[in-house]
Amino acid sequence: MAKRGDWVRIHAIVLKADERTAKLPADTQKCDLEMWTKGFLQDESAEIGDTVTIQTAVGRLEKGTLIEVGPYYTHSYGKFVPEIIQIDKQLREIMSGGEK
Numbered sequence: 001m002a003k004r005g006d007w008v009r010i011h012a013i014v015l016k017a018d019e020r021t022a023k024l025p026a027d028t029q030k031c032d033l034e035m036w037t038k039g040f041l042q043d044e045s046a047e048i049g050d051t052v053t054i055q056t057a058v059g060r061l062e063k064g065t066l067i068e069v070g071p072y073y074t075h076s077y078g079k080f081v082p083e084i085i086q087i088d089k090q091l092r093e094i095m096s097g098g099e100k
Contacts, residue, residue, distance in 0.1 A: 002066060002069045012034070014032075017032050036067075038056070046066050
């Protein structure tokens with residue numbers, strides 16, 4: 001459960017596919033225009049799936065479906081690649097003037 005002031009992520013459909021401009025590529029026209037954004041919950045309390053209002057970091061108010069409480073970044077630079085260690089060693093040696 002989220003309470004007022006919690007940092008949350010919401011999802012909303014900005015435009016349905018049939019409301020989008022005809023100037024878009026055909027495959028894009030078939031898709032809804034969606035928004036995912038984060039902000040501070042303005043409702044007293046809410047559960048995942050509830051329609052809520054948030055205030056973004058820049059002060060904009062947005063409405064949408066609550067999808068996450070306390071969102072955080074989950075990206076990475078991928079799995080460890082052993083060859084990069086060798087490249088690093090070679091590069092450092094070349095830069096220090098060791099290998100010509």
